[in-house]
Amino acid sequence: MNVALAQIKGFLGNFRETRKQIIQLIKDADGKADFILFPEGGLFGYPPTDFIRNPDFLKKQNREIKKIQNQIPPGLNILLGGFFAEKQHLFNGVVLLRKGNPPLFFKKQFLSNTDVFRESRYFNQGSLKKNFFRWKGNRIQILICEDIFHNPQFPKSDILFCLNSSPYTEDKSLKRFHAVKQLTQKHKCPAVYVNRVGGQGSLIFDGGSFVLNSTGTLKTQCHFFEPDFQIVSLFSKNKKRAISPPPSLPKQREKALILGLQDFCKQTGFEKAHLGLSGGMDSAVVCYLAVQALGAKNVIGFFLPGPFTTNLSRELAEKIATTLNISLKEQNISPIYKMMLTTLFSKKSPENPVTKQNLQARIRALVLTAFGNETKSLLLGTGNKSELACGYSTLYGDLCGGLLPIGDLYKTEVYELARSINKTFPVFPKQLLLRAPSAELSSKQKDSDDLPPYKILDPILKKLLNKKSPHSAKEKEIFHKIFSNEFKRKQAPPLLKISETSFGEEWKFPIAHKFLTD
């Protein structure tokens, strides 16, 4: 029995292109495979969002499925994820398409609700006990993504087919592997796990589809972070392709973020991106990722010195631009800043020192967004997770942009990523790695004037974002900081999610509450 793993990209609602891609892979599998498996969500894309509530889009999906049905060669069984309506109810499911047979539907039982997904908003539950079919005497069980994680109960099976749209987070691929391994060992049968790949908004699907034999050992694995297609002989002993060890964590993150940024730009129709290059680490790393995703000629850096910008910042911004071979524009914001100060506050100075700092950050945003208006270029924000957590950024200032590529990396992880990148491509000079982080919005300002050093701060943030309670006075102070800055995060640009605790769709806290003080 030969099974084709079609680890494809998908783009929400891109029905026609996805159908063409699917038909091409069906042709590639013809004569070589008995089955071809596509990811959860199939033609529609995943997650379907509220578009699923408009029946027209389901009709469009079904029209394309019909077109696929007309192209099925004899002997090839197609398992395609998708969404289906039955008696006014919607289901997340899989359809089995075979020449000369009516389509057979399977419905996801365990709906995803606890993290980024909201499946109970749309879907009713299916039953795993009904999600099987027979092929040459084999009982083949269908499992859809979340189904594998809940110790699923179904009769003894001969083969497990798992169709997924499972986004990347650290160690997620291990979790999938262990869950499927337990099932193969329980049923003493092989399993095929097919995952989606590519970015969709904030989410990055990492691929890494795999086949386990009946003892739970890895028979083959598809590439991570890129489309892949493999045909595997399920019951034969020989491996199809050497399995490469998973990349290091910073390397995983680098690949994930580049893929996410690339697909975000493709999907939003941007070929170019620009960003403020401050001479600090965050903007340098975002610039590197943008160049990898879009090419150096499509990235423009802006050096926007103000009254507190140091010479070192200029040197480092220029060095990064030169190393990455991008064009660097310069605009001194001091004259505008001074004029605004005099205009708004005449001779007296603002009472709150933050007023002056925010003013500088917001004038920079004005320059960057005006450039975005003039050219079709995506403004990249350079905020990191530690900043987002502590509200250490200016709303409508540095917290602006169409996307925050490193919004899910703690500051210490940004440095870790930079050091990892330096191993193969020395982008980040030693001076940059060693200089103390600063927003340079007031004289001799350092982040450590307002926050604990990141080496102390980040582990506390990790603990608190994992829903642990604060104990020490410092932890309580940071806890307070996190949950009193929700108003900034509510208006922050979207980020690329790479952890289980991102400030994205899965972060659900109120702006106003009494949990801190009561």
Place this chain on the structure above:
Amino acid sequence: MNVALAQIKGFLGNFRETRKQIIQLIKDADGKADFILFPEGGLFGYPPTDFIRNPDFLKKQNREIKKIQNQIPPGLNILLGGFFAEKQHLFNGVVLLRKGNPPLFFKKQFLSNTDVFRESRYFNQGSLKKNFFRWKGNRIQILICEDIFHNPQFPKSDILFCLNSSPYTEDKSLKRFHAVKQLTQKHKCPAVYVNRVGGQGSLIFDGGSFVLNSTGTLKTQCHFFEPDFQIVSLFSKNKKRAISPPPSLPKQREKALILGLQDFCKQTGFEKAHLGLSGGMDSAVVCYLAVQALGAKNVIGFFLPGPFTTNLSRELAEKIATTLNISLKEQNISPIYKMMLTTLFSKKSPENPVTKQNLQARIRALVLTAFGNETKSLLLGTGNKSELACGYSTLYGDLCGGLLPIGDLYKTEVYELARSINKTFPVFPKQLLLRAPSAELSSKQKDSDDLPPYKILDPILKKLLNKKSPHSAKEKEIFHKIFSNEFKRKQAPPLLKISETSFGEEWKFPIAHKFLTD
């Protein structure tokens, strides 16, 4: 049998204050009532958000429940909403507290997932068949909010107690009434429906608790949009209090928005608010609402004329400020605007006319946010729903602020509200009601240059936001406008939800997708 309806406010996590309030009402009911019913969520507040995932906050709730338990007078039965853990699972439930008896728990069966709430993210389901107790031979069925809407199946009962945290939208009170009426008629028994009141972030709980007798007719109704407390003799024939007819729709909205704005300010700790008063209708209405919510002395208007501001705008801004008795500050943005234009574009003009417009809107935001930094004052955004839908606003410009009080009112509804307010308090001059809407960001600009007239636009928006498909060319164009401006809404300030289709928590569409063109 006497039942006390405790239609209370609550503020997420405000455990101690809520407990004190509950104990006071228990004292008020002592000797007069057999039962006292509090809203869903009880001490914790509703919706609980991710704070519910931290076991410490559940412990705090339970500690306060214990304190209440110690204060229960003999003969009084207390039904209190809350959240409960059992074998690692969380439930949204109700606890029955009686002196000398262990607490009795009931668990919500139908979890709310389809609109603003995400209960399946946290909670497991209970069973309505178990949610009853007996009192003097009567079978009393407990229903928790969503439970009433799903044709719930449970054995013949003698009394229905419904505990709710049901937010205001148009006609919502009728929906509740009809759902409970059907149940009373089916079971031929009376029902007590207790709702929460007050704002919680974007949500406005409208109260309006009621009692139906066994034929489904209204026996009493609590006030809308304010706390209330009534003790009702459930089986007697006489009415407790005259039932006033529900206010008109614009009046409902006015009360809802004032309450929502007031509680948002209280909960975020703002006593003062400020806003740009442009001389247009949106800012005039927001200003009126702010004055009603916070008092005239706590509201400051900013008139920020630019190169395209007309004299009429100044006159109207001044008139509104005078009528509402608020202080009006003026800051001409033209010098800053001209300097920025020369600085950023030297002698040539920006190529995209939008660049210049956005620049003006963003300079105004700079002035307003700087004032917010200097004083502890909440910046109110003045965007309406038609603008949000069409992306007809500048990100980091007029689309800034801590809250959008009229972000869920279509432009035509803003006018309707203004005319309704004028009936009792003539705030909005005829000239304002009659002038053509304009952002005044370019010469002789009118909204109708870029958008269809609002009388045509708004009904189309209503249709499309209700998940209907576009048919005419104009509808398709607007559909495209809506779904290609998601990036702006993702970074918009929170709004006060008053409709079923607000651009708030229940609006789940992606920034990037192909649904429009495929």
